[in-house]
Each structure stands twice: as C-alpha cells, then as structure tokens.
Amino acid sequence: MKNQTVNATRDRVTIRDVAHDAGVSVAAVSKVLRNAYGVSEVLRTKVETSIEKLNYRPSVAARAMRGRTQTVGVLVIELSNPFLAGVIEEANATLAKSSFKALIGIGRSTSPIEASMIESMIDNRMDGVLIIAPRISSKVLERYARQIPIVVIAHHEPHAQTYDTVNSDDRRGACLAVEAALRSGYTDIAMLGYDLADSPPTIVALQREKGYLDGMKAAGLEARIIRLPLVGSDRRAAINDFLALNDRPRAVFVWSDLDAVPLINAARMSGIRVPEDLAIVGYDNSPMAAIPLVGLTSVDQNAAELGRTASEALLSRIEGRKDARHVLIEPRIEWRGST
Incomplete structure (x- = not known):
C-alpha cells in the first residue's frame, strides 16, 4: 500500500514525496509546478491534492539552481x-x-x-x-x-x-489637462508643480511640465508654473500661500492628485469655491479624486x-x-x- 504520510523524521517534504504520493513521476510534478503547457487537468488535480496534503513548499534555492525561482x-x-x-x-x-x-x-x-x-x-x-x-x-x-x-x-x-x-504619456496627459481647462472656459491657467532640484530628467513631473507648456503655447497663452517644496516635505503652508496670492490664477493644473486633493480641501476650508473661484485639474485619477466630496477632474493614466x-x-x-x-x-x- 502506498505511504500516505512522509517520514516524520525528515525535515522537509520533497518533490519526490509529492510524486510518490500522487503516483506520478517527478518530471510530471515539475511540469505542474512550472504551469507547463499541455498539463492535463487530471494530472494537475492529482499533484495539487498531494501538494496540499503534504504541505509541500518548493525550495527556492533548488529552483534557482535549475534556472528559475518563479x-x-x-x-x-x-x-x-x-x-x-x-x-x-x-x-x-x-x-x-x-x-x-x-x-x-x-x-x-x-x-x-x-x-x-x-x-x-x-x-x-x-x-x-x-x-x-x-x-x-x-x-x-x-x-x-x-x-x-x-x-x-x-x-x-x-x-x-x-x-x-x-x-x-505624461506629456500628452498634461496637455489634455490644459485643453480641459480651456474647454471649460478658462484662459488664466497656471501649473502647480514642485521644486525639481536635483531630480533626474526621467521623472514624470518634468514630462508633465513640458506638456503644460505645450498646451499653453498651442493656445497662445502665457504659461506660469508655481512650485511647491520638494517631494516628501510638508506642503500645507505652501498650498495656503498659493491660495492667498493676490494674482491667483483662475484655473490650475496640479502635477499630481497627491497635491490636487489637499488643494481642493484647503480651498474649501478657506471659503474659496471650487470651481466658481478656482478650477482645479489633477493628474493620476486616484481613488481619492473620485470621492463625491472631492470631485476632482483628473488625468487618468490607467x-x-x-x-x-x-x-x-x-x-x-x-x-x-x-x-x-x-x-x-x-x-x-x-x-x-x-x-
């Protein structure tokens, strides 16, 4: 009769134990583990049943020696x-x-x-x-x-x-944000970015700035980029300073919902109506943007x-x-x- 359990003195269940319990070859078990093409459902069920029963965990080190750790x-x-x-x-x-x-x-x-x-x-x-x-x-x-x-x-x-x-396509997305503000009737459109400092040229924020500039140039409008402190710093004071500007823009494209959502909140807390006093477009279409109390128009990057x-x-x-x-x-x- 086939053994139903592995010798208790052994430290670890092996692939051979699984093969023996399932009544198949080691190669067959390996195919199931690798999700190889052509494995029948009957074979897969047999092997997976034995794996569960024996509580088998493939050795990552052993799989690495064979070329893959999955x-x-x-x-x-x-x-x-x-x-x-x-x-x-x-x-x-x-x-x-x-x-x-x-x-x-x-x-x-x-x-x-x-x-x-x-x-x-x-x-x-x-x-x-x-x-x-x-x-x-x-x-x-x-x-x-x-x-x-x-x-x-x-x-x-x-x-x-x-x-x-x-x-x-962050550059195109920022251009879409400008076009959205234009379509809503705004022409005084600024961008709220952040201090790029020593940021590498590969970052998304730089591409979004380029897209904003593209959109404003295409519309024949003067561009204006207002910068928040570095990423990771407290931006609340800077956001409030932006809202208090005497020449605050009529609409603003914010480089990310990470700052656009707090901006909406700060505006409303200050008695500034959105969009009646300040229209806001974000980027990311994050879950927070979709909350009805937030209601942020945002670029969805999927x-x-x-x-x-x-x-x-x-x-x-x-x-x-x-x-x-x-x-x-x-x-x-x-x-x-x-x-």
Whole structure:
C-alpha cells in the first residue's frame, strides 16, 4: 500500500514525496509546478491534492539552481500614493497567471536604498525586477539590467537599450489637462508643480511640465508654473500661500492628485469655491479624486494597464527577449465637478 504520510523524521517534504504520493513521476510534478503547457487537468488535480496534503513548499534555492525561482521583485519608492495600489494589484495578478510570485520592497525615494534592494533581489536569485516610480539614475539601472531583467514604470528613458519602460504619456496627459481647462472656459491657467532640484530628467513631473507648456503655447497663452517644496516635505503652508496670492490664477493644473486633493480641501476650508473661484485639474485619477466630496477632474493614466503591460514585458524579458521596448499608454480626462 502506498505511504500516505512522509517520514516524520525528515525535515522537509520533497518533490519526490509529492510524486510518490500522487503516483506520478517527478518530471510530471515539475511540469505542474512550472504551469507547463499541455498539463492535463487530471494530472494537475492529482499533484495539487498531494501538494496540499503534504504541505509541500518548493525550495527556492533548488529552483534557482535549475534556472528559475518563479519570483519577481517589485520595487516602489513609497506606498502612500493611492494610485500605486492599482498598478501593483494588476501587475501581481498578471504575474500570478504565469505562476510567478511578487515580493515587494520599498525604496523610500532614496537612490542608495533602491540600489541596495535591487542587489538583494539579484542575490536572492529573483527572475526579474519591476520598478515603479524610481528616482534611481539611468546609469545605475543600466548596470543592474545587465544582471537581471528589468522593467520600469514612471521613468521616461526612451533610448535605454538594456531595460524596458512603461509609462503614461505624461506629456500628452498634461496637455489634455490644459485643453480641459480651456474647454471649460478658462484662459488664466497656471501649473502647480514642485521644486525639481536635483531630480533626474526621467521623472514624470518634468514630462508633465513640458506638456503644460505645450498646451499653453498651442493656445497662445502665457504659461506660469508655481512650485511647491520638494517631494516628501510638508506642503500645507505652501498650498495656503498659493491660495492667498493676490494674482491667483483662475484655473490650475496640479502635477499630481497627491497635491490636487489637499488643494481642493484647503480651498474649501478657506471659503474659496471650487470651481466658481478656482478650477482645479489633477493628474493620476486616484481613488481619492473620485470621492463625491472631492470631485476632482483628473488625468487618468490607467493604473491597471500600466501594471499589466509592465508585467507582460517583464515576463517576455525573463523568457529571453533582448530588444528594448518603451511603451506609452494614452491618458484621458476624467471629468468631475472641480472644473
């Protein structure tokens, strides 16, 4: 009679134990674990039943020796931006369909930390790295991309050869924001950005500034960019200073909902009516923007498509693709009451 349990003295259930319990070969179990093409449902059910019964966990080290760990590192600069949740969820769902697990690291917008985390992902033999909204330099990305497949979101580097980029067309999106304000009847349109300081030229904020300038130039209007303090600093005082300006613009395009939502709140707390006294357009179409009490018109950069497209690109990199791909996803305006 076939043994139903593994010898209690053994430290770890092995793939051979699963094969023995299921009555199949080790190669068959391996195919199920790899989600290989052509595996029958009967075989899959047998193997998965034995895996569950024996509480089998594949050895990551052993799989790495065979060439794959079926793990992908996801590096984000922070988790406070609600827009990122939709990107990560769709990326994870896409990876899971190919039996890959995503392990998330947080870089805190600090290049040395981000670099260290990528090195840890390489050391742990992950199959690829998906990076979201990095401030890490292109030079550093080039170096690591020679060691591990990399796809980057929110990093505009269309000439990179060793890694892929997937972005909202941020320049076009900002132009759409200007067009939205124009369509609502406003011509005195400023942009609320932030101090770019030593920011790399690949950041989304710079592309959005260029798009704002494009839109204002196309309309024959004078551009005006008002800057908040650096990202990560307290912007409440600066937002209140903006609202108190004697020459406050009639409409404002805010580089991100991260500042557009607090701006709406501060305006209303100050007795400034939105949009009657100040029209506001944001960027990201974050979940907060859709709350009825907020009602922010915002540029939607399609979080789900960003996550899905980036994961698909990373999977094809892992499978051996070498040519670089740089994808721009078309944004659109989500109209609400702030304009």
